Amino acid sequence: MSASTPTLDALQSVTQSGYKWGWETDIEMDLAPKGLNEDIIRLISSRKEEPAWLLEWRLRAFAAWQQMTEPHWARVEHQPIDYQDLHYYAAPKKKPGPKSLDEVDPELLKTYEKLGIPLKERAILAGVDPETIQGTQVAVDAVFDSVSVATTFRETLKKAGVIFCPISEAVRDYPDLVQQYLGSVVPVSDNFFAALNSAVFTDGSFCYVPKGVRCPMELSTYFRINARSTGQFERTLIIADAGSYVSYLEGCTAPMRDENQLHAAVVELITHEDAQIKYSTVQNWYPGDAEGRGGIYNFVTKRGACRGARSKISWTQVETGSAITWKYPSCVLEGDDSVGEFYSVAVTNNHQQADTGTKMIHIGKRTKSTIVSKGISAGKSNNTYRGLVRVLPRASGARNYTQCDSLLIGDACGAHTVPYIESRNPTAKVEHEATTSKIADDQLFYCRQRGLSEEDAVNLIVNGFCKEVLKELPMEFAVEAQKLLAVSLEGSVG
Amino acid sequence: MTAAVRSGADGFLARYDALRDLLPGDPRERAAAAEAFRRTGLPGASAGRREEAWKYTGLRPLADASFAQSVSPTSAHSQIRARLPQIEVPRIVFIDGMFSRELSIVPPAVHFARFAGRAEFGSIARPDGQPLVALNTMLAEDGAILEVPAGADAGLLILVSAATDRAAFHPRHVVRLAPGARLTLLDLAFGDGSYLHNPVFEVTVAADAALTHVRLQNESTSAFHLATLYAEIDERGTYDSFVLNLGSRIARTEAHARLTGENGITHLNGAQLLNGMQHADFTTVVRHQAPYCASRQTVKNVLAGRSHGVFQGRIEVARHAQKTDGYQMNQALLLSPDAEIDTKPELEIFADDVKCSHGATVGELDADQLFYLRSRGISDAEARSILVRAFLAEALDAVSNETVREVLDQAVEGWWEKQAA
Structure with a gap:
């Protein structure tokens, strides 16, 4: 027998419960006309007051993009995307900086409230003088649509020497750093969506941690997609210089809407000798309704380069949202003894489609990588793990361990595993394991017999299934992630 | 020179044009296959995008090779005879793809017919989307049609392919086991020089029947061996196969097993032992299309010299194939710093009450x-x-x-x- 009837009923109730974070803020928008051409790119560039080299760089990306075709190798299906039917630039209209929260646009404050941002941070986000507010330890660079509305804790970080600001500011204030690193991990013509992003990205975060500095706090960005029909093209660039450490949190919620929205972000991470970046994501964009209408198309390119010896990049992700997720956070392990990690939980329900995984490219000697992927499929969804482990001839003593587990809930979903292993060095050791199973009836029975409701029982089992990944999340996110799992499969299923 | 000539397909198409009126079987099947082959050419032979199924194996060297159709001298017979296993069991011998009555010992318990005399293309191995099946369907001249009647135990039968330099042949084999029948088929391939052996096997295992199919590919290291196998297994049937790849410059064994009845079993096991510049690709697809079926795979690669081993294994479980038990293990041993292994185990699962797992390891001793x-x-x-x-x-x-x-x-x-x- 497959999933029990109560489980299916519970699933039904999930689909009815709707999207908890579904709302839309009504703020006056400054919108560029729909469509994509060189003029739009020039417009974006001039609005952002960018230097000539960046405009050139964008135009080069655009030229490359025009030569490329949309990739179709992933196990996802969607209506063709009309790239000319999108706004490529939207910014909230600027007002003079408010003196206190009373002067802040109430709609904006409501958005923060729904996002669960503490009151003090809301003030900071809204542009109230940050130095007057004390107490919280999370720095938030909120991307409200395409322009960073405010950046918090800039001064505190500055004291440590850490640069954390919107990338457009970084282009202005630290042009050398940006020019040196931008596109050095994900080149402009890397893939269709990365090229598109390079041509039209409007904002994102920039972070530079100088030599030997341990970033004094977790850095965090709340991404929000807000205007109707605006694609979101975030660009994130994080550089950890020799011996430094930074933990970066990325969390997403988005308003409910009917139209499918395109999101094509690019994230580039660079670690130098002995440096470490921990990048954590909780992604909960609107997945579409029970019938599969609407929802975000999330086509993201995330890649980190471990340039220095003994450096480390760790990706942790909890993917519960989006109608389509196409995302492969990767590590290029160039430095000897460098380490790459990928911990992922991907939950799909209703008609969601997730095709996600990682690439670990072993170039340096004794490089190590660990991949732990947990896929949970429910409803009519499809969940695919697609990963590559490549060991190049120079990578003597390289080591990889991969574990992919899939959990199926109900008999209308699909779980797929597509790992690629390519080894060209005999001293490398690569191991891959994958399993597929369902929630065992005896596990359910055990919990039910002890008085747990079906819903709590499934929740418990799913959380247990994901434990290896969830424990990698920073405290701030671990709680939210568990809640998200529960909400995503709400009713009974985790 | 035009691009089309470089793709290597033209030589084969020209041969088809020359032979078309002489080839056995339904000419429409041949024409359709030729059309399919004309569209695709040899996989991975021309520059540009490579098909996912051929990600790690390109047939460019085959496209560059040239073949001649010669009649092998009878003097070769004694040499071939010397290379046959010294076992007193029935055997069916093909030389350069043509049946050799002199060297064969026709089995008593199996109905044997030559494809040359009774050309039927079957319904499982289709040319669409399968360039090598298309090539075979277009040019197949001979092959073995083996039928084991219901309830019969046909014991061991040896199927031999011996090849000579510069030959190119595309045998079409059909193996049918009626309900309750049993057969062990040892399938040997060897030869000398540079040649192309492009067999297609169509296997049907009826209810309660059991076929053990062991292939020993020991071709010349200058040869191309491209085998495509399709098997359909009905309820309680067993298709137990093993492939040992030792020879060839470029070898590909592509095996498709479809479990269509409850409680069917299939094993697609294999080992590849390579050295020098050899390239061998073992690609399998197991389709679980009925409940309570089991599939097992253990595949090992031992790679020395500059050799390149490939294993691609996909297990597909259909929506209604509940209680499927699928297991796949593949391991590679790299003995040299210049050897390469590429492996892609794949699970595609649409049923929730299944037990499927795969494991892969790559390393040295x-x-x-x-x-x-x-x-x-x-x-x-x-x-x-x-x-x-x-x-x-x-x-x-x-x-x-x-x-x-x-x-x-x-x-x-x-x-x-x-x-x-």
């Missing part, structure tokens, strides 16, 4: 194990050979028929001797 043997006075070379043999034995143990196992062991032994020489 275990240093502790080597040390253990060395510390007992065994030379480095011998210690390595012991460990590699042990590694291979795990895969070969899947072959339970002792006579067949002996043939495989001898072939592996021959491979070692060749390396030592």
